[in-house]
Amino acid sequence: MSVRTNVDTGAGANVGMGIGTNAGSTSGNSTSVDSSSAKLAGLTRHRKAPTRKVREKRLATAREILRMLLPAVALCLSYALTTMLPDIYPEGYVMEYYPPFLLGVLGIYLLLMITAAFVAPLRAKLIHYSALIAAVFLLVEAGDLLTLKSGVMILPFSPSPDRVLGVFPKSAELLLVNLGASMMLLAEGVLIGLITGFITGTLMGWSKIANYWFAPLLKVIGPVPSAAWLPIAIALMPTSHLAGVFLISLAVWFPLSLLLSSSIRSTDKRKIEAARVLGASEAYILFHVALPAAIPDIFMALFMGLSSSFGALIISEQLGVKAGLGWYITWATTWGEYNKVFASVAIFIVIFYVLINLLFRIRDHVMKWQKSVVRW
Amino acid sequence: MAEVGGALVTTPATIKPIVQSVGVSVQPAPQPLFEDTGNHTLIAEGLTQTFLDDTGGEVWALDNFSLSVTGPEIVGIIGPSGCGKSTFLRLVVGLDDPLSGRLEFDGKPVEHTDYQRSMVFQNANLFEWLTVYNNIAFGLKARHIYKQQCYKIPILIxxxxxxxxxxxxxxxxxxxxxxxxxxxxxxVQNPALVCFDEPLSALDAFTRASLQDEILKMQQKSQASMIIVTHDIEEAVYLCDRVVVMTPRPGHNKGEIVIDLPHPRDRVSDGFVTKRKQLIELLG
Structure with a gap:
């Protein structure tokens, strides 16, 4: 076997190691023997890796452009239908908000399309979601046809899109006040739940004594849904606001302390031993090995806790609290103003979506070292 | 297989200049990478150890096992799988306490882990949530000497x-x-004794060969004692100054072979092959 072949094999085996270390290398400064040994050692520095040809920039195929146009077509169709057909039910109702809304959305979408011509990621997203967006607006138009245009679905339970949209400008102030109250309540509850959950979860995971005292409490209290606690919470807490905070924090506290404690207890023993051998104290291991290793579980718990805290928020607002979107929903229901209920639910959808999305963004940032497990 | 062997033969002879040139470029550093902490001695006498397996049954792992390591030498431990090699390393670094026997490091009984007795784990066992840099810095940070000694990290990298x-x-x-x-x-911890628990078992032949040379290089520079547990007879002969052979479980001393070949060792030289044969015969 010739030396030449050996060199080749060595270089091939070490290609992975050379990447990134070739920056400082200059070509042609070493003899062949030197470079072969260096390659075998995995320390250097092979010739520059071939790069992929940059693909020509193209806007989109005809089919993709057609797909991108789908939502615009749907919006135009909705606009045409709603303006040309007469408003029948209820008699004398004048449509105000729906057509301008459609035009506004159309304008925004056209702007997005123009931007997408220059921004490739946005273009891919638009193409991907175009059919879905189109379907949503066709569905809304179907609602319009079934209510305002025909009276098949009757008031007060099935308000037309125009009525629902009208709530936002008409009751903007009231909505904002109630939204603010809801968010305050949610923030206080989640914050307290986070702090207490972290403390009890860490204590239970690390100390057997804490686990002895807290685990039964967790197992008894945790699985009971917030709705069951509500009367007790209102009776025990000095104010209904505190009762709401209590319910929401309970909803966050339970999954966080449960998952955190079990995660800390099941920390990979090999990691703990590695830290111990490197001279780490028990406290250092807790904060620098057990807790970081539990980060995936912590985010899982936060996801679960946040989801159930939304439920707790609505329930506590519907019975206990004097302001908040949950309270607003109940209040609107008693007056038979279902358009306000729909509008509030729409706000909740947006808020909860944004909050959960934010959580996953933070998770992806914190856990750069791991591929996401739960996709959102 | 012969081709792979042939490729490996060229490694030790040609690798040295590179290794030394890296060393030269590193030397101008203001502070030393390794401080001389004097001669250290590990004495293990009549160690016996049992542990509970997954089903709760008691396993007799070590029986009256003795080994002493003094100064900068590399001692290999080799034996059939499950013979208590890793159990012995855990005792040495202080992760477990022996059931009976004497285990002393520098005249003091080994009771708990200490940065002076370090360990290189199987499959590296790195902390996944830390970068390569922070993995290396972990021990320094844990001992609160990161600020004084962080200059070592770029050198090691x-x-x-x-x-x-x-x-x-x-x-x-x-x-x-x-x-x-x-x-x-x-x-990075400037250890006096480093235990290797089958550190290279999961690597391919080429990577393993270059890692073996890294281990020798580190031993040369740090003058630390090393205990290397391995399954690989060739690796043991290539790296170690002496190799202790253990019996099947419960493990005790079966024999010892001194390998006095000079480094870098040639894997197909007569001396190497003879030592390898002796070791295989002793293993039975």
Whole structure:
């Protein structure tokens, strides 16, 4: 076997190691023997890796452009239908908000399309979601046809899109006040739940004594849904606001302390031993090995806790609290103003979506070292 | 297989100039990478150890096992799988207490873990949530001497050929690089004794050969004692000054072979092959 072949094999085996270390290398400064040994050692520095040809920039195929146009077509169709057909039910109702809304959305979408011509990621997203967006607006138009245009679905339970949209400008102030109250309540509850959950979860995971005292409490209290606690919470807490905070924090506290404690207890023993051998104290291991290793579980718990805290928020607002979107929903229901209920639910959808999305963004940032497990 | 052997033969002879040139470029550093902490001695006498297996049954792992290590020598431990080699290493670094027997390091009984007795784990066992740099820095930070000694980290990263990967996370680097990082993590502590628990068992032949040379290089520079547990007879003959052979479980001393070949060792030289044969015969 010739030396030449050996060199080749060595270089091939070490290609992975050379990447990134070739920056400082200059070509042609070493003899062949030197470079072969260096390659075998995995320390250097092979010739520059071939790069992929940059693909020509193209806007989109005809089919993709057609797909991108789908939502615009749907919006135009909705606009045409709603303006040309007469408003029948209820008699004398004048449509105000729906057509301008459609035009506004159309304008925004056209702007997005123009931007997408220059921004490739946005273009891919638009193409991907175009059919879905189109379907949503066709569905809304179907609602319009079934209510305002025909009276098949009757008031007060099935308000037309125009009525629902009208709530936002008409009751903007009231909505904002109630939204603010809801968010305050949610923030206080989640914050307290986070702090207490972290403390009890860490204590239970690390100390057997804490686990002895807290685990039964967790197992008894945790699985009971917030709705069951509500009367007790209102009776025990000095104010209904505190009762709401209590319910929401309970909803966050339970999954966080449960998952955190079990995660800390099941920390990979090999990691703990590695830290111990490197001279780490028990406290250092807790904060620098057990807790970081539990980060995936912590985010899982936060996801679960946040989801159930939304439920707790609505329930506590519907019975206990004097302001908040949950309270607003109940209040609107008693007056038979279902358009306000729909509008509030729409706000909740947006808020909860944004909050959960934010959580996953933070998770992806914190856990750069791991591929996401739960996709959102 | 003969081809692979042939390729490996060229390694030790040709690798040295590179290794030394890296050493030269590192020397101008203001502070030393390794401080001389004097001669250290580990004495293990009549160690017996049992442990509970997964089903709760008691396993007799070590029976009256003795070994002493003095100064900068590399001692290999070899034996059939499950014979208590790893159990012995756990006792040495202080992760477990022996059932009976005497285990002393520098005249003091080994009771708990200490940074002076470090360990390089199987599959590197890095912390996935820390970058390569922070993995190496872990021991210094844990002992609160990071500020004084962090200058060592870039030197070790360069020695181990990890430049450009300082900010990568362990799942993003290859097995060989993870092993290099594991070596650096142990040696940044300036240990007096380093235990290797089958450190290279999961690596391919080429990576293993270059890692073996890294281990020799670190031993040369740090003058630490090393105990290397391995399944690989050739690796034992290539690295060690003497090799202790253990019996099947419960493990006790079966014999010892002194390997007095000079480094770098030629894997197909007569001396190497003879020692290898002796070791295989002793293993039975």
């Amino acid at each position: 360069e020695m181990m050929g990890l430049e450009g990967f300082e900010h990568s996370y362990p799942p993003q680097i290859s097995g060989g690089m993870a092993s290099r990082c594991g070596l650096a993590r142990a040696f």
